[in-house]
Amino acid sequence: MKFVSAIIKPFKLDEVRMALAAVGVQGLTVTDVKGFGRQKGHTELYRGAEYVVDFLPKTKLDVAIDDDRLDDVIAAIEKSAATGKIGDGKIFVFDLAEVVRIRTGESGTQAL
Amino acid sequence: MKFVSAIIKPFKLDEVRMALAAVGVQGLTVTDVKGFGRQKGHTELYRGAEYVVDFLPKTKLDVAIDDDRLDDVIAAIEKSAATGKIGDGKIFVFDLAEVVRIRTGESGTQAL
Amino acid sequence: MKFVSAIIKPFKLDEVRMALAAVGVQGLTVTDVKGFGRQKGHTELYRGAEYVVDFLPKTKLDVAIDDDRLDDVIAAIEKSAATGKIGDGKIFVFDLAEVVRIRTGESGTQAL
Amino acid sequence: MQRILAVVAMLFAFGFALPAWAEGGGEVAASAVAAVADGGTANAVVAAPVPDKGDTTWLIVSTLLVVMMAAPGLGLFYGGMVRAKNMLSVLMQTLVVFCMLGILWAIYGYSLAFTEGNAFIGGFDKLFLQGVTADSLAGTFSKGVVVPEFIYIAFQLTFAAITPALIVGAFAERIKFSAVLVFMVLWFTFSYLPMAHMVWFWAGPDAYTSAEAAEAAGATAGFLFQKGALDFAGGTVVHINAGVAALVAAIVVGKRIGYGRETMAPHNLPMTMVGASLLWVGWFGFNVGSNMEATGVATLAFINTLLATCAATFAWTLIEWARKGKPSMLGAISGAIAGLVVITPACGFVGPMGSLIMGGLVGVVCYWGVNGLKHALGVDDSLDVFGVHGIGGILGALLTGVFAAPSLGGTGVWDYVTDTVAEYDMVSQVIAQAWGVGTAVVWSAVVSFIALKLVDLTIGLRVSEEEEREGLDVSSHGETAYHA
């Protein structure tokens, strides 16, 4: 099993979620994060104090999937999350050793 | 070493933490997340605008542990986090390549 | 590739980010988390109600890197995040199976 | 829902129908305020009294200040103390209760509270405010001084509508919205209106021309007015009344799920602070407006309201600092509210040093009320309505009897027949005060208990466990307080 963790632009969340649903993903977990990368931030000014804000609001999306869905999932995210502008984000893929569904105790692929 | 990441219902956090303490877990990290899955959301209405909220508040709990504790930990979470209702959440298990305790520089099992 | 996830004290974020930049890290993702560990919390009192707060605010920092940067990165974090007091945090290292840059579709090391 | 709406509708229909029906048989009593004007005409062909524009302005301002206490004051004060998921439900409950009872006040509340009836309740002469026009006048506490009746009605409306809203704090985070509304209609009708009549209804000062006239007039006054209980701005009618109802409600409704085990820390203390501050500001309208005139006594009531609050805030801060090691902001503002509660019945009767002492005492006593006493009672009065309003109100009512004494810097009690300050007997005054306290405690407790049981048996008091977990904002109102 694989665990895909994607950093995307926040306003793309709904689109990505629907694209994932289209390739059969039924569950996912979302976290508000702040990203630092090539995309430049902005400057904020509070009276005399000037702060450069490098961290931009991003959304992290975690999906645990079956190995054979990996390509579909990556493709779906890539397509739906892209705007073509710097800062579109990254997809990270991890091996997932085990999954358990708490409610039923099922594990492995069934638990996804 | 293993890294266990569990998505649970927020109000179960204290119970799970105590269950984990009971099996010898001394440290953990918690993140507020939003989950999408089989559990259905609700509708919100702001004057004329209706929004379907599919993302439900969940809590993510990360624990790094020794391999031989894995079963205990999974069992502890499973038991303490379950309500039997849809949306109880999932437990994800990853292999952990390395751990370092920043304060001391210790690494491996000692750093847990 | 490796994925380094460090839990640090929030006020150390800027220092760590600069230390990482110094060893060539160009992107990272940050999450607000709450940590439970050896560092003791505090008690809060609201009229008659007393609550022990064990979860302390921490910052999680995720960096995906090339394998050969791992030692540098760990060393950089260790050094810049340490205060020597309990609660300085942990560094977790995972194997990263794949990375994709959403904007360009590049994958692997190029996508970092 | 359908069913609930039906119940609400029925209650309203009842509100409309009852008086219409009753009107036929209702005795045609001269209202208190009419009495004032009449008095003038009867005694001599004197010019009809004309309201002073300064008084009218002050009453207008006072009334809008009490509106501000209700919204946003009370809503924020309470709302900040609940968990985020129940924030809107608290704002909604306090607001809608206020508005609903405001309507009922115009329909039948004012008439039942402030027209002549018996010693416990008024009559039906002014249902739907009939007969009141922009030229109608209401008496004050000075002979020959009047104010427009509309502003008197509006001022009293705000008291009648905010008092029940205070009770919301007792069962916050778990009660059905429909249950709140129905309970409030019942409690307002059967506890607030009678208490207001008992404490405040009298024939007005102009009736007190001679000892005999005074006796005759006195016999038409409310039960506690006759007993001589002093309550300048509503210690008994408002605070003890609501505080006791809150205690009963907290018991009958039961504890919140997870109470004592899960963290239920206030979700936004700055909001609570804003609420408390606006309550303070508004309370000047509440207390000083109760004087109905912008006189020297009004300014006495003002400075007392200021000083008692300062003293109570400081006292709570010090006692908490001494006992718990850290003085909390929630403590300081709890002290402020306690100070306001304690001085409410007393503000026009005691001197500034008396108010400092009363404030200092209440800071300590209410600190105990939300700590020691609360734990002893073992009740989940979520936002400490009883501990602050109930306890503080009782203390205030009793101490009013003490510090009103001229020997302690108080003003004593005015004798409208001789137009001088009467002899002051502290013991008998404290006994009179105790009558007020006792009556309010018993009356409110009984009415509250019956009303709650009625609601429980019909539409039910509590939301389901799942709804309570999810939070009332989403489950009862379909919205969420905060989004990114």
Next chain:
Amino acid sequence: MQRILAVVAMLFAFGFALPAWAEGGGEVAASAVAAVADGGTANAVVAAPVPDKGDTTWLIVSTLLVVMMAAPGLGLFYGGMVRAKNMLSVLMQTLVVFCMLGILWAIYGYSLAFTEGNAFIGGFDKLFLQGVTADSLAGTFSKGVVVPEFIYIAFQLTFAAITPALIVGAFAERIKFSAVLVFMVLWFTFSYLPMAHMVWFWAGPDAYTSAEAAEAAGATAGFLFQKGALDFAGGTVVHINAGVAALVAAIVVGKRIGYGRETMAPHNLPMTMVGASLLWVGWFGFNVGSNMEATGVATLAFINTLLATCAATFAWTLIEWARKGKPSMLGAISGAIAGLVVITPACGFVGPMGSLIMGGLVGVVCYWGVNGLKHALGVDDSLDVFGVHGIGGILGALLTGVFAAPSLGGTGVWDYVTDTVAEYDMVSQVIAQAWGVGTAVVWSAVVSFIALKLVDLTIGLRVSEEEEREGLDVSSHGETAYHA
């Protein structure tokens, strides 16, 4: 930016220059307020009228209450409803618009609105408030009763400055800050000032000594005043005027990116609630202050403002509960605002039961305004300015003609010649009201459209897509509302 500043500067220069130029040819008309004082002196050697300190106090309080409506009231009410990333932009827009127009009011607004000119606009006699001192007096609605002119100017300033600020809700979250400012100057000058003159300008009651004098005086009054349209506190001038401008603006500016697809839920409803509550409190200044005296009619206006709001809040709650299954807090406070809007033109003319009914009706009608009607129009009027202020204002203007009838508990209309209440003809009054509505709708729509197009063609109306995505707080103002 440079360019924008230049435009703003130019507009200001224009504001300063125009009057100076015009002064030469401007006719030297006796101002309305001067007329009052003069009238006194002309008729007989009577003592000059002296302001009553109660009235002065009430007007001072009223004015500061309307300031509170603008800041923080309106800002919070609107700000809570936008997304967090645009919070400060809304606060900024409402505040700076208010301040900028306050300045322009002193420079030329007061003169154009409240000195004699023609039926549509006033003259230039009081540019820069020249000639006004602490001893200057302004007339009221009672013969021989005056108030210091400075407080009258200040009171009217707040109306003139908050009305345009209402429009901000229509194009929130996407408009350029510079475009807001320039548009507001245009709209204020060409829509607000004429409407205020048309509806409110008259020679004052003291001019109405005989039928002939009344006719002569009447001929100098504003267009809609002559038509006999009643507008106690600004239903036409403020709410319809701003509501229609908002609709036009929402259309011309276009929808927000993602409208209808992305979630645009209010980011902080408790703030919206605080804003709404402060609007309510401030509205007592707005409505009751419009009476300019602390009289019985003022207290009528007060209780109506109170009861209509209670009724509308409760009505919206019930209708939403019945139709959507859950009553929302945002709904309740939307009802409150609708109630305030509907009673604004009526508050000094209708009776308390009339105001309850008007409140009940507007709760239902505006509920439809922000649901059915809004979807039918398909316009992104972000914060429902038209649905609440426009629709509620129109309903209020028309119903004023109905419930002002003495037969329905209203006060009727005063005849200053006979000094009695005039015969009341409901049909012709409603027609007069319709004239007011129609004029406001057309005038405001035309001015708004032209002004917006002008701005669009010169400096542009909208920020770039990227800036809109990022949020106006950061992109237009370089700051963020919330940090940890």
Next chain:
Amino acid sequence: MQRILAVVAMLFAFGFALPAWAEGGGEVAASAVAAVADGGTANAVVAAPVPDKGDTTWLIVSTLLVVMMAAPGLGLFYGGMVRAKNMLSVLMQTLVVFCMLGILWAIYGYSLAFTEGNAFIGGFDKLFLQGVTADSLAGTFSKGVVVPEFIYIAFQLTFAAITPALIVGAFAERIKFSAVLVFMVLWFTFSYLPMAHMVWFWAGPDAYTSAEAAEAAGATAGFLFQKGALDFAGGTVVHINAGVAALVAAIVVGKRIGYGRETMAPHNLPMTMVGASLLWVGWFGFNVGSNMEATGVATLAFINTLLATCAATFAWTLIEWARKGKPSMLGAISGAIAGLVVITPACGFVGPMGSLIMGGLVGVVCYWGVNGLKHALGVDDSLDVFGVHGIGGILGALLTGVFAAPSLGGTGVWDYVTDTVAEYDMVSQVIAQAWGVGTAVVWSAVVSFIALKLVDLTIGLRVSEEEEREGLDVSSHGETAYHA
């Protein structure tokens, strides 16, 4: 903690004991207010003056408005600008300081400031407000016009209690709570009370019956009053006084950990905006209430307070836009506060165009105060108390001397002997103003420095580094502002 409480208790004991001891030797001076009443009786058998209810109402309202400035106004304004972890500490400090000093005002403050003593400090005649009753009267600025003394005491209480609270902004986020309290008691006693006496104490207008009487009366007045320094509502006593103390405090207490390196962005600017707005609203009470009567001059003070704020808000917005490329909301409201500060000493003396100009100037000057000057000084005055209140106060004091000139639309200065406006000499007036500025700067700086050093040497000024990191809410007060 134990130790701190002991210190606080001791200071209080001192407060109580000192006067009691002093009383024996204290000269029995006729107080200013008594003088007024006496004057009336002495000159002829005239009716004793009776307070106008309009005046009384206005002073009541003014006083509660200043209470609103303190809580929640100032707390929110400051609190929104600190980091979330210190929010409650700021709310707590401003509230408890206000309450504590309110108590001390009643105990000895009023007597020391407002009874006759020498040119620098008053006497002990009214310790514990002894002798003051609901019938006591205080003089105003008009001959024969009085108000109830209690409201005068309360009004002045709010000034005395909020002024020190302003200083909190200078050392926010790092100071010990106990240090705040002790410092405030010292500064209040040794800087505020003398300054208030020096600037405001005089025998009242009724003493000025002839040139000789005026001279005799003048000799009893405060030092700066004798110098002829004008300060309508507290520019010197409040703003310069507090601003300078803030600068000294920021230097002595030292910078926050991480200052200049870590982000210390305001955690909740909407709260700061609410606070600023409520300060504006309350400031009408502050400034206009200082007139003590609801007269034409009151309305002048009102419109000036309105216009100067509008102008300063707009000016700051434009200058920031021009210089930094984006106009910020924090800038706009900083401008508003600066405008309020600058007009405080001037509001009853200058004309509306003068106030527009003063507002425009202060917007630019204080913009420089928190940018250029602040960086030049290199001091961590966390919330720019000096940059806004200090600089704005100095500018206002000086410009008052300019724009009060009748030739520039000002009112000039009233000559109570001739009962006309006196000849106006701008140069000598500006010099008089400079005396006020200089005295306030030096006096406050010296007192502040000594008081801070005393506190530092006894209980210490700062919390530990770890506590500062954790935030004062948790470490000093055991609570957290926000929870989910």
